[in-house]
Amino acid sequence: MDLNNTFSAAGFNEKMHQGLDRSYYTDLYSKFSEFHQNEYNIFFHLLTTPLGLLGLMSLIRVITNSSTIGMAMASFYVLTLVAVEQLPLSVFFGTTALVFVIMMSSRALKLNMISSFVCIALGYGLQDLAHIITGEKTYDSTYALSGELDVSSLSTWATFFLDHCYYLLPLCVDLVIPETFIRIDPPAGMQNLYTHAYALIPLFMWTLGSYCLDSKNGFCFFPGVHYSGRVVQCQLCTDDKESRKKDLKTVRDWAIAHCPSKQTSSHWWFSDLQGSVRQAFENCAKSSIISKMMREQFSERHYCVDIVEGMNEIYVSGPAREEECFNSDQIFYSKHVDGPLGFVPFVSTYRCIVGMDKNLAISTHFPMKPLSQNATEGEVIGFDFNREIHYITKDPSKEAESDEFRVVLKLHYCMYPRVLRPLGWMMHGASVLYNKTFRALFLKTIKPHSYYEHFLSWNVIFTTSLFNYLETFVGERNMVYFILAASVSYITGNNMMFLYMTSFIHYFRYISTYYYRSETDYGSFKRDVLLFKTIALTQLGLVYLFPEFMATYVYKCDFMPFTFDAVSVLMIASGYVISILATHALGLDRTYFGSELGFCSYERTNQFPYGFIPHPMIVSQVWALLGIAKAPHVNHLLPYVIPTHIALYMTHMLQEQFDIYQKPKISDEKKLL
Numbered sequence: 115m116d117l118n119n120t121f122s123a124a125g126f127n128e129k130m131h132q133g134l135d136r137s138y139y140t141d142l143y144s145k146f147s148e149f150h151q152n153e154y155n156i157f158f159h160l161l162t163t164p165l166g167l168l169g170l171m172s173l174i175r176v177i178t179n180s181s182t183i184g185m186a187m188a189s190f191y192v193l194t195l196v197a198v199e200q201l202p203l204s205v206f207f208g209t210t211a212l213v214f215v216i217m218m219s220s221r222a223l224k225l226n227m228i229s230s231f232v233c234i235a236l237g238y239g240l241q242d243l244a245h246i247i248t249g250e251k252t253y254d255s256t257y258a259l260s261g262e263l264d265v266s267s268l269s270t271w272a273t274f275f276l277d278h279c280y281y282l283l284p285l286c287v288d289l290v291i292p293e294t295f296i297r298i299d300p301p302a303g304m305q306n307l308y309t310h311a312y313a314l315i316p317l318f319m320w321t322l323g324s325y326c327l328d329s330k331n332g333f334c335f336f337p338g339v340h341y342s343g344r345v346v347q348c349q350l351c352t353d354d355k356e357s358r359k360k361d362l363k364t365v366r367d368w369a370i371a372h373c374p375s376k377q378t379s380s381h382w383w384f385s386d387l388q389g390s391v392r393q394a395f396e397n398c399a400k401s402s403i404i405s406k407m408m409r410e411q412f413s414e415r416h417y418c419v420d421i422v423e424g425m426n427e428i429y430v431s432g433p434a435r436e437e438e439c440f441n442s443d444q445i446f447y448s449k450h451v452d453g454p455l456g457f458v459p460f461v462s463t464y465r466c467i468v469g470m471d472k473n474l475a476i477s478t479h480f481p482m483k484p485l486s487q488n489a490t491e492g493e494v495i496g497f498d499f500n501r502e503i504h505y506i507t508k509d510p511s512k513e514a515e516s517d518e519f520r521v522v523l524k525l526h527y528c529m530y531p532r533v534l535r536p537l538g539w540m541m542h543g544a545s546v547l548y549n550k551t552f553r554a555l556f557l558k559t560i561k562p563h564s565y566y567e568h569f570l571s572w573n574v575i576f577t578t579s580l581f582n583y584l585e586t587f588v589g590e591r592n593m594v595y596f597i598l599a600a601s602v603s604y605i606t607g608n609n610m611m612f613l614y615m616t617s618f619i620h621y622f623r624y625i626s627t628y629y630y631r632s633e634t635d636y637g638s639f640k641r642d643v644l645l646f647k648t649i650a651l652t653q654l655g656l657v658y659l660f661p662e663f664m665a666t667y668v669y670k671c672d673f674m675p676f677t678f679d680a681v682s683v684l685m686i687a688s689g690y691v692i693s694i695l696a697t698h699a700l701g702l703d704r705t706y707f708g709s710e711l712g713f714c715s716y717e718r719t720n721q722f723p724y725g726f727i728p729h730p731m732i733v734s735q736v737w738a739l740l741g742i743a744k745a746p747h748v749n750h751l752l753p754y755v756i757p758t759h760i761a762l763y764m765t766h767m768l769q770e771q772f773d774i775y776q777k778p779k780i781s782d783e784k785k786l787l
């Protein structure tokens with residue numbers, strides 16, 4: 115058979131131009147499988163193809179100095195596969211799993227450039243060797259007229275070669291998936307993702323960059339992944355030569371000598387300082403202790419750390435003035451996020467509060483971490499200027515024991531991936547501009563007199579509260595994820611996509627957080643799992659109660675009318691009542707792994723349903739989910755959703771039952787001691 119005639123580049127292009135690429139993958143697979151009949155050859159391909167890709171991923175990692183770029187490319191590759199028509203779902207998921215294993219191996223093995231090239235060469239060479247040993251011709255030979263590289267018709271050869279490379283992984287996976295396996299086509303409209311890639315790629319990168327913000331969250335690519343807390347601490351007054359005690363005293367004495375106000379807060383920019391005080395301030399900003407602290411969160415290898423001089427200042431706290439009308443000083447005493455630039459992906463601006471005196475009265479709180487700290491002499495607390503909720507409180511009973519003024523340095527640093535320097539420079543400039551503008555507004559509203567100043571002051575407080583509520587209950591990064599999910603739904607014209615992308619997140623977060631445990635951002639963990647669980651159950655509830663409306667106007671598919679099923683209702687009610695009782699018995703924090711993560715002590719309870727039902731929290735909710743699935747109209751509309759909910763819940767239950775989590779390393783345990 116002349117394969118060049120039956121499957122030529124011209125034929126391929128013709129199909130593409132006619133838009134008849136629906137069977138392109140299946141055509142390709144049937145040709146590819148003709149050359150891969152021998153089971154040893156297939157086995158070798160399953161080893162050599164991932165080996166070559168491991169080399170490629172490692173090479174990208176070496177060149178970019180980061181796993182993130184490779185991870186983004188691999189994720190995008192998987193995303194493009196959903197657009198391949200007639201690619202069976204089993205092959206899609208198999209390929210995704212293999213890509214994931216390759217990515218994780220690349221991170222774990224940390225191959226250098228030579229080893230990466232060796233892997234690529236071995237992957238390619240051993241594949242040809244497998245063909246020679248098994249006596250099967252290579253698929254390459256069908257589009258190269260002479261040898262491996264056809265220089266006589268380079269562009270045609272390159273088209274086929276790239277095509278071959280692109281599909282190689284799914285083709286190999288397809289070879290081992292039995293023909294009898296259910297070959298479910300992807301949901302309708304998935305192909306549109308490919309044609310709207312110009313919009314989806316930036317959106318996807320935006321979402322990725324909203325989670326993947328530092329080295330500790332380097333693999334945090336969606337809300338289902340364990341998220342590490344981002345508040346950092348260190349001490350500048352030490353016993354060695356790195357100590358900045360003298361410098362802090364110089365700056366503090368200078369601030370006190372300038373008679374700070376007792377009625378309002380006071381500020382001096384770094385640029386206003388001269389001589390020895392300027393040098394002392396600079397010594398603190400460039401301290402190796404702070405640099406080391408930052409480098410633990412933002413590795414030297416992947417991130418640039420710049421001092422943001424334009425934002426640095428000396429600050430003296432003012433009183434709360436709660437009894438007065440709206441004024442800017444109230445912001446510090448109410449929960450707030452300092453800056454509005456948290457939506458900028460991959461980059462962070464950190465504010466470091468450096469304590470300079472004996473301060474027992476004023477505490478800074480980070481409810482998401484959670485952490486409360488006084489920032490006494492030399493103590494440094496660093497946090498994301500645009501993302502971390504915080505506020506201060508004053509304990510008047512301790513004012514007598516404290517210094518009269520609470521003077522702090524506010525130092526700022528901008529961190530950005532080395533491969534995204536321009537974005538980092540933009541963030542640096544934008545942060546300075548915002549801070550200067552906000553300071554002007556702040557000073558105008560610190561003691562408002564006119565109606566206009568009162569209005570501005572009210573606006574400052576209102577906007578601050580709005581950001582606080584958004585971050586407390588939703589989270590800016592989750593907002594970005596919702597925008598991505600809604601866009602995918604819109605582009606595919608399939609609202610089920612939103613349901614799939616938002617319904618199971620909390621299980622992945624339970625499993626990953628229970629597994630990793632260390633340095634968990636506990637507030638955002640509780641917020642995110644509650645948020646995604648609420649969204650998942652709301653969608654199920656709407657389908658349960660209004661199947662006709664949801665099928666007609668939201669999911670645009672056929673439906674079964676609502677049928678009242680008493681058993682179903684009883685199962686749902688009893689399941690959720692037991693779940694609420696279980697939460698009540700344990701308390702909210704222990705329900706959300708508070709004792710496992712070290713945020714509260716372990717307490718054994720025998721209060722019902724504990725002691726009566728094993729794993730009552732999960733069992734009761736699985737029972738309720740079965741109750742929802744029992745309703746025929748739900749089962750008709752969402753046949754796979756509830757089994758997936760139950761499978762993921764059961765996976766987590768097994769994880770709890772067998773206590774599967776990452777045990778701390780001996781060195782970490784010693785550190786804790």
Ligand SMILES: [Fe+2]
Pocket residue numbers: 446450451452504
């Ligand atoms: Fe603040």
